[in-house]
Amino acid sequence: MKKILKRVGLVLLVLIISAVIWQFELVNYGLMQLRGQLRVINQSIPLEEYLQDTTITADQREKVQVVLEAKAFAFEKLGINYSENYSTIFDQQGQPSMFVITACEPFAFRPRLWNFPIVGKFPYKGFFDREKAVDEARRIREEEGMEVGLRTAGGWSTLGWFKDPVLSNMLNRSEGDLASLIIHELTHGTLFVKDSVTFNENLASFIGDRGAIMFLEEKYGEGSQEVSDFIDKNADEEAFKSYMLGAAQRLDSLYQTLTDLDLEKKVSLKAALIDDIKVNFDTVDFKSQRYVGYFDNFTPNNTFFMSLLRYNSQQDILALTLEQKFDGDLLAYLEYLKAQYPSL
Structure with a gap:
């Protein structure tokens, strides 16, 4: 034996x-x-301990209260599963904590996918070390010939594997944005469909933004200045996203016609269309000055448009379903989805 x-x-x-x-x-x-x-x-500490620190500002204290209130609202009114996430805080000391790379084919909206055990395939990969992220981005660009994007992460969810902390830089957001982000990340921990990143991110963004409006309305009242300011800010974001999603459709249509052309011609036609997209951005009607000069020193590549598609391409479908099938009841909608797609 x-x-x-x-x-x-x-x-x-x-x-x-x-x-x-x-x-x-x-x-x-x-x-x-x-x-x-x-x-x-x-290195994270409980929020209660953080609030005892005499060196933090009044605004930071208020934002911690927003985190606590938004969590309670999400659990009680939105059907978000209870968790201990965002009950601690990590001091970033003003620095980013995670760097995310994305990659996409240069003449098609086909992202590079990374396969991870259990959770499935993702069109992005995170690093806590910026140099390693830069090295990986460079390798993919040079060896695989893909366009690459590198950004910092404002927040992330480990889907219940760890107790996710508040990142101190989150407290720099406005009240509505902070509530939306917390609800967004808690949604990931409540419902996550394997190998369906676009659906997961669109749903979390949808629940986050709708939930934040409901949160502000309950706290300050419908029609309050706080609600109006957040809705106006969201209106600018929607105008931005609408223009960029339309631009992505134009690019996608162009890519369909490039199959038999040589590389130099492909590059030339793509560059001309992106220049046109940048120039005509000034025609978008914004309520604020937030997006003035957005493309002055920035030329988007396919990873930029893929990110917009990943987080926003299904918003209209989700909104239509919410209104037609659930009469605008966000709680009922999420409960239905939880029954349809059990989380990991």
Whole structure:
């Protein structure tokens, strides 16, 4: 019996070693991310302890209260599953905590996908180390010929694997934006459909923004200045997104015609259309000056448009479903989705 157990143990050891060698890059990345996540968690402190710090500002105190209020509202009024997420805070010391890379084919809206165990495929990859993110972005650009985007993450959800903390930079947001972000991330922990990132992100954005309006209305009253300011800000964002989604459709239509052209011609036609998109951006009617000069020193590539599609391309469908099938009842809608798509 002992010999059999030894042989079984040896076989398992060989299989484990083989798996590590076969998936060395993934294992190495996983360990790196685990170290980064544990560092954030271990250096986080309870919000109650943070509020006792005499060096924090009055605005920071108020924003912590917004986090607590938005969480309670999400649990009680929106059907968000209860969790201990965002009950601690990590001091970023004004610096970003995570860097996210995305990649996309240059003449098609086909993103590069990274495959992760259990949770499935994602069109983005996060790093706690900026240099490693830059190196990976450079490698993909040079070796795979893809367009690459690199951005910082304002927040993220580990889908229940860890107790997600508030990141101190979140407290720089307006009250409505902060509530929307907290509800967005809590939605990920409530409902997450494997290999359906576009649906997951669109739904979280939809619940986040709608939930934030409801939160502000309950706190300040319908028609209040706080609600009006958030709605006006959202209106500018919607105008921006609408223009950019239309631009993405124009680019996608162009890409369909480029199949038989040489690379130089493809590059020329694409550049001309993106220049036209930038020039005509001035025709968008905004309520504020927020987007003035947006493209003065920035030329978008396909990863920029893919990100907009990923977070916003299904908003109209979600809104239509909410109104037609659930009479505008966000709680009923989310409860229905939770029954249809059990979370991981």
